[in-house]
């Protein structure tokens with residue numbers, strides 16, 4: 001079955017997520033992927049991302065970054081962001097997710113995972129029972145071709161969109177659809 005790859009919600013990007021709404025629903029913590037979710041692969045954080053984290057923290061959320069990338073990469077990324085992180089997370093293996101929950105001090109039911117890859121981010125979150133939001137992966141304008149893995153992701157996403165049971169399981173969490 002494909003359901004192990006299905007996110008709980010789909011958003012065009014991290015800015016389209018209604019974080020206030022999530023908080024009102026009782027969620028207390030957010031786990032973010034970094035590369036192609038918040039910025040392009042390997043890039044520094046931006047003013048927009050820094051501001052987003054400030055806003056999210058002001059709402060009351062705890063945050064943690066869960067990345068398969070190195071400690072050095074993450075340390076540079078969070079220069080202006082006050083957040084926890086787990087490096088070399090080895091997603092979709094569950095250990096990194098469980099460590100993130102432990103560091104946050106929250107339960108899986110009160111935490112939401114946000115990431116761009118079905119076969120790592122979302123699969124791992126589902127294995128742990130953490131609700132997830134898939135965001136459209138960021139890419140440069142000059143990148144016209146997409147890889148095989150992304151093409152398979154598109155197929156899974158198309159099936160997800162046909163599934164009323166699995167779509168929109170977090171309610172009105174998306175503010176806008178591009």
Ligand SMILES: [Mg+2]
Pocket residue numbers: 033034035036037115116117
């Ligand atoms: Mg990613």
